[in-house]
Amino acid sequence: MKPVPQEPRRDHMFLNMGPSHPAMHGIIQIHLELDGETIVGSQVEIGYLHRGFEKTCENRTYTQVIPYTDRLNYVSPLINEVGFCLAVEKLFGLNVTRRCQYIRVLMSEISRITDHLTCIGASAMELGAVSAFLYLIKARETLYDLIEEVSGARVMPNYIRVGGLKSDLPEGFEERTRFAMGEVRSVLDETHRLLTRNRIFVDRLSGLGVISAEDAVSHGFTGPCLRSTGIGYDVRQAEPYLVYDRLDFDVPVGETGDNYDRYLVRMEEMKQSLRIIEQCLAQMPQGPYQVDLDGREMTPSEVIEGMKAKPPLQPIRQARIRLSPDLEGTEKRSVQDVVADDKTVVFPPKEDTYGNIEGLMQHFKLVMYGHGIRPPRGEVYQAVEGGNGELGFYLVSDGTDLPYRLRCRGPCFHLMSGLSTMIEGETVADVVPTFGSINMIGGELDR
Amino acid sequence: MGLMEGLDNSVVTGRLDSALGWARKFSLFNLPFVTACCGMEYMSVQGAHYDMDRFGAAFPRFSPRQSDLLMVVGTISLKMAPVLVKVYQQMCEPKWVVSFGVCTISGGFYDNYCTLMGIDRVIPVDMYIPGCPPRPEMVLDGLQKLQEKIQRSPHPLTSGERHRDSPDSSHRA
Amino acid sequence: MSSSPTPELLDKLAERLGPHLLRRDAFRGEATVVVAPQAWLETCRFLKEDPELAFGLLVDLTVVDLQALGGSPRFELVAHLYSIRKRHRIRLKTPVPEDQAQVPSLTPLWKNANWLEREAWDMFGVRFLGHPELRRILLYPEFEGHPLRRDYPLRKRQPLVAERDVEEPRSMVSEPVRYPVDPRFKTFGV
Numbered sequence: 001m002k003p004v005p006q007e008p009r010r011d012h013m014f015l016n017m018g019p020s021h022p023a024m025h026g027i028i029q030i031h032l033e034l035d036g037e038t039i040v041g042s043q044v045e046i047g048y049l050h051r052g053f054e055k056t057c058e059n060r061t062y063t064q065v066i067p068y069t070d071r072l073n074y075v076s077p078l079i080n081e082v083g084f085c086l087a088v089e090k091l092f093g094l095n096v097t098r099r100c101q102y103i104r105v106l107m108s109e110i111s112r113i114t115d116h117l118t119c120i121g122a123s124a125m126e127l128g129a130v131s132a133f134l135y136l137i138k139a140r141e142t143l144y145d146l147i148e149e150v151s152g153a154r155v156m157p158n159y160i161r162v163g164g165l166k167s168d169l170p171e172g173f174e175e176r177t178r179f180a181m182g183e184v185r186s187v188l189d190e191t192h193r194l195l196t197r198n199r200i201f202v203d204r205l206s207g208l209g210v211i212s213a214e215d216a217v218s219h220g221f222t223g224p225c226l227r228s229t230g231i232g233y234d235v236r237q238a239e240p241y242l243v244y245d246r247l248d249f250d251v252p253v254g255e256t257g258d259n260y261d262r263y264l265v266r267m268e269e270m271k272q273s274l275r276i277i278e279q280c281l282a283q284m285p286q287g288p289y290q291v292d293l294d295g296r297e298m299t300p301s302e303v304i305e306g307m308k309a310k311p312p313l314q315p316i317r318q319a320r321i322r323l324s325p326d327l328e329g330t331e332k333r334s335v336q337d338v339v340a341d342d343k344t345v346v347f348p349p350k351e352d353t354y355g356n357i358e359g360l361m362q363h364f365k366l367v368m369y370g371h372g373i374r375p376p377r378g379e380v381y382q383a384v385e386g387g388n389g390e391l392g393f394y395l396v397s398d399g400t401d402l403p404y405r406l407r408c409r410g411p412c413f414h415l416m417s418g419l420s421t422m423i424e425g426e427t428v429a430d431v432v433p434t435f436g437s438i439n440m441i442g443g444e445l446d447r
Numbered sequence: 448m449g450l451m452e453g454l455d456n457s458v459v460t461g462r463l464d465s466a467l468g469w470a471r472k473f474s475l476f477n478l479p480f481v482t483a484c485c486g487m488e489y490m491s492v493q494g495a496h497y498d499m500d501r502f503g504a505a506f507p508r509f510s511p512r513q514s515d516l517l518m519v520v521g522t523i524s525l526k527m528a529p530v531l532v533k534v535y536q537q538m539c540e541p542k543w544v545v546s547f548g549v550c551t552i553s554g555g556f557y558d559n560y561c562t563l564m565g566i567d568r569v570i571p572v573d574m575y576i577p578g579c580p581p582r583p584e585m586v587l588d589g590l591q592k593l594q595e596k597i598q599r600s601p602h603p604l605t606s607g608e609r610h611r612d613s614p615d616s617s618h619r620a
Numbered sequence: 621m622s623s624s625p626t627p628e629l630l631d632k633l634a635e636r637l638g639p640h641l642l643r644r645d646a647f648r649g650e651a652t653v654v655v656a657p658q659a660w661l662e663t664c665r666f667l668k669e670d671p672e673l674a675f676g677l678l679v680d681l682t683v684v685d686l687q688a689l690g691g692s693p694r695f696e697l698v699a700h701l702y703s704i705r706k707r708h709r710i711r712l713k714t715p716v717p718e719d720q721a722q723v724p725s726l727t728p729l730w731k732n733a734n735w736l737e738r739e740a741w742d743m744f745g746v747r748f749l750g751h752p753e754l755r756r757i758l759l760y761p762e763f764e765g766h767p768l769r770r771d772y773p774l775r776k777r778q779p780l781v782a783e784r785d786v787e788e789p790r791s792m793v794s795e796p797v798r799y800p801v802d803p804r805f806k807t808f809g810v
Contacts (some may be wrong), residue, residue, distance in 0.1 A: 019527065020534050022509035026482045026521070047758035048527045049482050052559035054743075055768055067556070074484035090648050118487070137494035144491070155487050155580050217676050217704070220732035233704045239623050378647050381700055381711060383679075394700065396684055404689070409680040409700070417735040442483055446524075446758055526760045528781045559774050560767050561759065568783035 012040065017431065019048045022126070027442045028416070030423075030431065037427045042420045046413075049442040057406040062088055062162055062373045065406065069393075070156045072408055073444040075118045076111035076387040078104075078147075081160035084406075086241060087382035087393040088162045091375035094345060100164050100338040101242045102284040106177075107150070107159065108242075108384075109273040109280070113184060114143050115387030115439070116266040116273075123263075123436025124195060127204055132194050139187035142180040149173065162373055163346040164339030167330065174281050181274050188270060196267070206260035209422045209434035216257065219421070220414030223389025224269060225438060228254035228261035235385040247279050259437040266439075286337075345373055372401035388412050388439050410444035468598035471515075471541065473503035475594075478514035480534060483521030485548035488580040497583035502590055511537040516593075517570075522550035523563045535570045541600075543573040545593060548580050555579060624651035625708040629673055636666055642715075652711040660697075660714050661724040667701055667710065668729055675701035675710065678726065681736035683716070683744040687770045693717035695746055699726070722747035743768035 018029040027048040033041035053072065057065045069084045070077040082104050089096065096104075121136035144154040149170055151157035159166050195201045211221070213229040226233055232253040236244040252268035254261030330350040339346040343362050352359025365371045379396040389411030396405040415438045422438075423431050479489055492499050499505055508514040511534045523531055535544065546566055549555040552575045554564030566572060573596060576589035624630075630651060634641050640659035645652040655663050667675040679700040687694050695716040702709050716723055725748035726733035737748040738757040745766035748754060756763065763778050 020480060020530055022507070026480065026486070027527070047756075047760070048524060048530070049522060050524050050526065050561050050758040051483075051522055051557045052561050052767070052774075055772075055774055056557065056559050059774060071484050074487060093648065118490070122490075134495050137490055138496060141491065141494070141496045154491075154582065155484060215731070218731040220678055220730065222677075231704060238704075238707050379652075379711075380648055381650060381680075381709070390679065390702075392680060392700070394680065394682065394698070398689055405684045407680070407682045413735065413739075414732045417732045421731075442521075525777060525779055528779065532781050560772070560776055560778070563779070563783075569781050 011035070015428070017428075019045075025122070025435075025440055025442065027446070028435070028440060030419075032428065032431075034428065037429075039423050039426055039428065039431070042423055044416055044419050046416060047446050050446040051443075053408060053447040054406055057403055059402065061369075061401050062375075062403065065403065066160065067156065067158050069408075070158055071443050072410065072447065073115070073386055073388070073391065073412075073441045074155065075441060076108075076115035077156055078107040078111040078159060079115075079384060079386050079391060080408075081158070082108050082242070083382060083384040083386070083391050083393050084395075085160045085162050086384065087380055087395045088373070088375060089340075090380045090382050091378055091395060091397055092162075092342070092345065094163060094340050094342055096164055096340045097338060098243070099168075099285050100340070102280050103165060103169060103338060104160060105242050105244065105247070106277055106280040106284075107147070107157075109276045110143050110146060112387050113270050113273050114140050116270050117143075117184075119387075119436070119439040120191070120195075120263065120266055123433060123439075124191075124201075126432050126436050127201065129195060129198075129201065132191050135187050135190055135194075139184045142183045146173075146177060146180050149176065161339075161346070163342055164335070167334040168338050177277065177281060181277060184270070185274060188267065192267065196264070202260060204430075205258070205263060205433050205437070207256075207258055208426055208430045209259040209262075209437060211257045211418060211422050213257065215421055216418065219418035221389065221418060222411050222414070223386065224262055224265045225415055225418075226389065227252065228265045229257035230255055235383050235390050239383065241382075241384060243280075243283075246283065247276050249273075249276050249279075259433050262437040370401065374399060374401050383409075386411055386444075388415060388441065388444065391444075408444075408447055410441075410447060412438070412440050412445040416440055416445055464602055465598065467602045468600065472594035472597040475502075475504040475516045475543075476506055476508040476514040477504050477516040477518050477545075478509065478511055478534070478538070479507050479518050479520055480531065481520040482523065482527065483548075483550065485520045485550070485580040488578075488583055488586065489518070489520045489547065492583045492586045497587060499587070499590070502587065502594065504590060511535075512539065514538065515542050516545060517542065518545045518547050519551045519566050520547040522548075522555060522557060523566055524561050525563055526561070528563045528569055531566065532569050541602075543593060543597065544570055545574045545576060545589065546572045547576050547586065547589075549577050550579075552577060623707070623709045624649055625673065625706070625710060629708075632670075633663075633667070633673070637663060650709065650711060652713060654713045654715070657714045657716060657723055661726065661729075663712065664699070664701075664726055664729055667712070672706075674703045674705050677702040677704055678730040678732055678736070679709070681726070681733060681740060683740050683746055683768075685744060685768065685770045695721060695744060697723055697740070697746065716746055721745060722749055724749050725751040727751055742766070745769065 013034045015032045015034055016029065017032060019027050029045040031043040032039050053068055057068055065084065066081055069080040072080045117136045117140045121133040125133035147157050148154045151159035151166065211229060213231050216226050216229045222233060230253060232251055234251040237251055249272045252265045254265050335349050347366055348359040348362045353363045366373065375397045377397055377399045381392055381394045383390045383392040391411055392409035394407040394409065395403055398404040419435065419438065422434050481489055491497055504516065517535060517538060519531065546552050550557065551566045554562050574589050574593040576586055578585050624646060630644065633653065634644065637655060637659060640656040641653065642656060643654040667673050679702045681699045684696045684698060685694060686696060693715045695718065697714050697716050699712045700709065701712060714723065723746065725737055727750065735757060737751055738754060740746050741748065741754050742756045742758050743766055760780060762780060765772055
């Protein structure tokens, strides 16, 4: 790869950083033009993790795309899944249940915290603060335990489905989440004590990697990097999706657009995410637990009337089929509160699949090739607030069960396009904290 | 022929082999060639919860000249393959390669125009750790199996058998 | 929640474009405007600089290949714009024919257009006139072809390093499959 063709000056040195470099997160190559130790020009080469997400997804059904979206921003996978499923649901014009929306917000915020923990941990480690890395990874483990309880896998949960979720939250999730939040809070406090006023950390971060607000917008920055320059654009507040309009949270905004501001914005965002999680746990509707024989939710007055009847009406519907434990998560009590009321999109609970012909047909129509989830023809763009900014999914559907074109707008792509601007004029050693503060995630960057 | 050719598998060379194997397996300097999502589990394994330091493989040495265990973590695209081969060739012997995650074993579920379907198409691999991503316990299990392999592998000092990549080695992994 | 600009603003845009406006769509609360390729740069400039529209953020720029839908012209260049101040979005499209796949570049207006257009060139082969250095970004220069085009096979690899032969995993089913298999099953190596 040659740098931009100009007559190279004889006294400048050309240095190649990466792609196999400890601080380049494995997949970025930066060609630096150095005057001594100062960077006078740079060129960033990406694409070393291009995995063909968009082309592959043209050959997968909508549910099969979900594991691929997991691996886009692999530190906050649930946010990607939510974004994609919201896009498909927008095409359908489908609304999911309130409980499902709260759970999606809860899981998104847990993912956002893991994203910021990893970012700050990795960038602290690259500066030599290995203890901070170990503490933050320990906090991340508690969150991974939560995600594993809910979905079965630590890192790639594959939990969100079009029209709802894979299954409801397990029993006792609320206490364990509160415990995990306590752990995360104490780790964040420790990290603050270690890093925020640490002379070395502040010296290495503040005043460097500066980008002005106009440049940031021109480069398409969104997320913490844009907010560190002073522009308070957050998709959760500008275009609220799911239940963010019912939740009360602040969006931290920096001032100078340097690395230190980005660090502070991320630390504060984690606190706000914890706040959101607490509100979700408090506000989450418990879902109908009393349904009558037709499966309709009973109002309390109906329950009372039913109780007065002789013989008393059974308020809780009993499952007619006894299922084996292997189908955990697919029984009626695990899914009825969190899936939308649309037979063409969601799977029936297993009791119905094996129990009656309507359930069997519903299952069949969703599983067989050529059938499946078939949104109407059209195109939508759905933006969600990812860990790094506006994560957008542009989905073009031709009415079949495979997406015609699925485009992921990864925020890192735009952040990296601004990296050259940010490192110009600094020394080689400053590339490391600057690059770390952008939180480049390869899956999102190269797709 | 080796140093102890006259002694041929005697007790002395046997003990020396084990001693060398023991020393090598508990002082692995890994080069984490991290590209993608498996890096998250790699970080977890390095962290305090599922400590890799207990097994002696704590210190990542990011230079191929200083490391002996190449852990290829994450999908290798066709654009990255030459870089991987170059890094592998820059390592000194003895060296071992761990293929971490299904993307490095066989391409994972990225069967398309830009993914290398398994790093064993371009470099020899000693240990395959499947999973997408593998749980940290699986990684530690794989690491222990690799350590057993290192323990029992012949050493040029005692047996005359060269490491597999040397000019006159007759087999290729 | 609709993120589309108000109808008055869309009418203002339509008036400004005149005959270059090919189509206007609204679907699920989103506004789409299709313009002729000659007016591409001017439309984007107007959308960015007009104080009422104020679309300062180029969110995304991509191409859709309509070949499998029988669309003509073959490509459609799609840009998503967002206004942070006004909180509205718009989708701007322009048809790009296959034989003359070139459009003016948006690099004078937005800096991230540089990389976005390089990606569109890399994946689809659409040229951008006036781009400072239009070369591949996600793939390597030795790669031939444009992979996201519909006629590029998914599995056609162009390796850089010589690969040794690895036996493809053979099916462990001893009897031949008798029921008619959907050709799309091949995606799973069955």
